[in-house]
C-alpha cells in the first residue's frame with residue numbers, strides 16, 4: 001500500500017493543489033502531513049481550506065505552534081501576516097493538531113523536527129559558520145533512539161532525504177511542498193536552498209515485512225503565480241525563493 005508524505009506547505013495553496021492532484025492521479029488515498037501548513041505570504045486561508053476539506057493526517061509544526069500560542073506582536077513578520085489572514089475555524093483546526101503522532105497500523109511515526117522538538121534539525125546539521133550539511137550518523141541514531149516505528153517521518157529543513165538507521169528503521173524527510181528555499185537566524189544565520197521551484201513530497205510503498213520503497217516526487221506547478229502573490233504581499237524575498245529555489 002502507498003502513503004503520500006507531505007510537509008512544509010507554508011501557505012502555498014497553488015503548490016498544495018498541484019501535489020494533491022499528483023497524489024490523486026496515482027490513486028493514493030492515504031496522506032500524512034508533517035506541519036508548517038500555513039505560515040507564508042501566499043495564500044494561508046485557501047491552504048487551510050484545502051487541508052481541512054481532505055482526509056489528511058496532520059501534525060503541528062513550529063510555525064503552526066507559533067500561530068496558536070503567540071500574540072501577533074510576538075510573531076515573526078511571516079507568521080503575523082498569516083495570523084491576520086486566517087479565521088477562527090482555521091485556528092480551531094490548528095489547535096486540534098498534536099506535535100507528534102504514531103500510526104501503528106502503518107508502522108509510521110510523525111514529527112516535524114525531531115521526536116522531541118519541532119525546531120531541531122534531524123537529518124541536517126549546521127556548522128558554527130551556518131553551513132547546512134547532512135547530520136552525522138551517530139547524531140541521527142541518537143535522536144531516533146527508542147521510537148517504535150519502522151518509518152520515522154520528519155520535516156522542517158525542507159530538504160528531501162532518506163537515512164537508514166543501523167537497525168533498519170528509516171528516517172524520511174519529504175522536502176517542502178511550498179517553500180523551496182529560506183533563511184533563518186537561529187541557532188546561527190543560515191540558508192537552505194534546494195535550487196528548484198518544484199513542489200516536493202514523497203511516497204512510501206509498504207512492500208511487506210516492514211520493508212518500504214520510497215519515491216521522492218518533484219512536482220512542477222505554476223510557481224510564477226505563487227511568486228506574484230508573495231510579491232503583492234510585500235515579500236520579494238519569498239518571490240525569488242519560489243521562482244528559483246534560491247534565496
Ligand SMILES: [Fe+2]
Nearest residue numbers: 036061062156
Ligand atoms: Fe518548520
